Amino acid sequence: MQERTQSVWQRMLGIDRRWLYLVLFVNIVTFLVAPIRMPASISPPVQKFYDEIEKLQPGDLVMISSNWSASTLAENQPQLEAVIAHLMRKQARFTIISIEAQSRDISYRLAERVTKDKGYQYGEQWAHFGFVPNLIVAIKGMVNDLPNTIKQDVRGTAVNQLPVVRGVKSLSDYKMIIDVTPSGTLPIWISYSPKNVPILYCPTSVMAAEAYTYLDSGQIKGMITGAKGAQEYEQLLGVVGLGTRFMNAISFSHVLIILFILLGNFAMLMNRLQLRREG
Amino acid sequence: MGVLNHLIAQQSVWQLPEGSRVLFATLIVLGAFVLFLGLIPVLQTLPPRGRRAIVVIITFLAGLFFAAEFFLPINWTAIFPKDDPTRNFLTPAIQPAQNVLQIIGALALGLGTFGLVRLHLRNVVQKRAQWGYSIVLLVSFITMATFSILNTLAEKEIVERGPVLERGFSILFDYTLVQLDAAMFSLIAFYIFSAAYRAFRIRSIEASILMFTAMLVMIGVVPLGAYLSYTLLGLPEGAAPEGANFLTQVQHNIGLPKIANWVLTQLNAPAQRAIEFGVGIGGLAMAIRLWLSLERGVT
Structure with missing residues (x-):
C-alpha cells in the first residue's frame, strides 16, 4: 500500500x-556576540528604584538580601552588580545576607570582585553576613537584636566588631532593604521588616508579575525586573554591564x-x- | 554557685569569665545531647496516641508563643509601667527561640545530607541498578564538601589559603557547579520555545486574546519594542503635555512599552491581587489546621 x-x-x-x-x-x-545596542525605554518601577537609591546619603547603611543561585544567574547577577555599583557611587555602606546556601558564595565572591575594582573596603564599607537557613526567623531576630542574631560575618569576625555596622542594634537602623531573589521572599520581608525601612525588589522576570500589587500599595518602592530591568538600570547609571549584553x-x-x-x-x-x- | 548567679545575671554563657565559659558551654551541649538522646527511647516506648499527644501539645505551644508575641501590644507599659516600651514580655524570649529554630533548620540540612549519602552508599554496596551514578554522586559530594569546608575555614583565616585550595575551589565552584546549574536552568528556554510553537494555538476567542496580549507584552518590555515605537514609527516618548488634545494623548500612549506597562499594572496587578488574597486566606486556614494538628500525618 x-x-x-x-x-x-x-x-x-x-x-x-x-x-x-x-x-x-x-x-x-548571534545576538549575544552581535555589536547591536538598542536603548531601552526606562520603565516606571526601575526609575523609582533608581530615584530611591539616589536619595541615599554617603555612609547610609543598606541591607542586600541575595537569595539566588546559579540557575538564575543570567537575571540576578546583572541586577546585583548594577545595584552594588550604584550604592558605591553613592558611597553607601552595605551588608549582604543569603538564605540560599549557594548564594552565600556567589554573592560574596561577586561583591568581593566588584568592590575590589572600586577600592571599597571589606568590614569598613561592606560586609557579608553569610547564610541563614530561615528568613522569617532571621528577620525577626535582626529586628530585635541584629548583632546577636547574625553573630559573625563570613570571615568569622563578630558582627559588633565590624566597623561597617558599628552602633547598629537592629534592622531599623538601616536606611533600605534590597531583595535580589528568584523566590517568594518579598512577602516575608514586607511582613517582618521594620515599617520605617523602605524595600526595593529585584526579582526574576517570571516573579515580577506578582510584585506589581506591592508596588501599587507602596510596600516596595521600586523594582528591577530581570535582565531587562538590569539593562534599564545600567542605562540610567551610564554603564554597559551584563544586562545590556544579555538583552x-x-x-x-x-x-x-x-x-x-x-x-x-x-x-x-x-x-x-x-x-x-x-x- | 557564684558562677551560676553570674550566668543568671548575664543571661549568656558567652559573658562568663574565660575559664568557666568553655566548661559551661561543653556541659550545656553535652547535657542537651544526653537529654535528647535519652528522650528518643522514652518516646519510642510510648503508644502512638501518646506520641501524637506530645507532638500536638508542642506544636500548639510553639504556635501560641509566636502568635502571642506578634499580636500582643508592643507598648506593654500601659499594664507594666516599668517595662521596656518597645517590646512585650514575650519579646526577650524570641531570640533564644529563634536560635533553636536556626539549629533545627541546620539539623534538617544535616539530616537530608545523611539520608542522601546513606541511600547512595547502599546503592553502591548492594550494586543496585545504575549504581555507577551513585559513585559519581558520592565522589562529587566528598570532593565539593572538602573544598567548600576548607574554603570557609580559609575565609575565617583558620587554615591557610594555598594555591591548591584557591584553584581547586574555583574550578569546582565557579567553573563547574555554577556553570552546570546555569546550563540546566537555561534548558527551560528551549522547552518553552518548542512548547510555544507546538501548543500555543488560536482555538478560541479567549486563546486569541491571551496570545495577542502576550505578544504585546513580550515585545513591549524589551528594547526592540521601544525601538519599533519611538525610533521606527516616531511616536513621542514620555507623558503627554498637560492640556494636550486627544490625538496627542493617544500618540503618547500607544507606544509598545506604554501598552506593556499598562497591561502589567492595570490588568495583571488587580488579577494578581485577587489571587494573592485567595492564597492568603487559604494559607491562614492551612496554618490554623497545622497549628491545631488537624492535618493528616501528625503522628
Missing part, C-alpha cells in the same frame, strides 16, 4: 524539536518565539483548509 505523502503544512506541524532548539541556539549566540539575545528570542507561534498557527490553519478541501 502506498503511503500518503505529507503536505508541507503537516511537515511543519510535525517538525523535529531539535531543529527548533538549533534555531533558538543560533539566534541567542539583545533576549529581545530577539522574544521576536523568534512570536514568529514561531504565528508560524505554528498559520500551518495549523492551512492544514485544516487543505484537509477540508480534500474532504
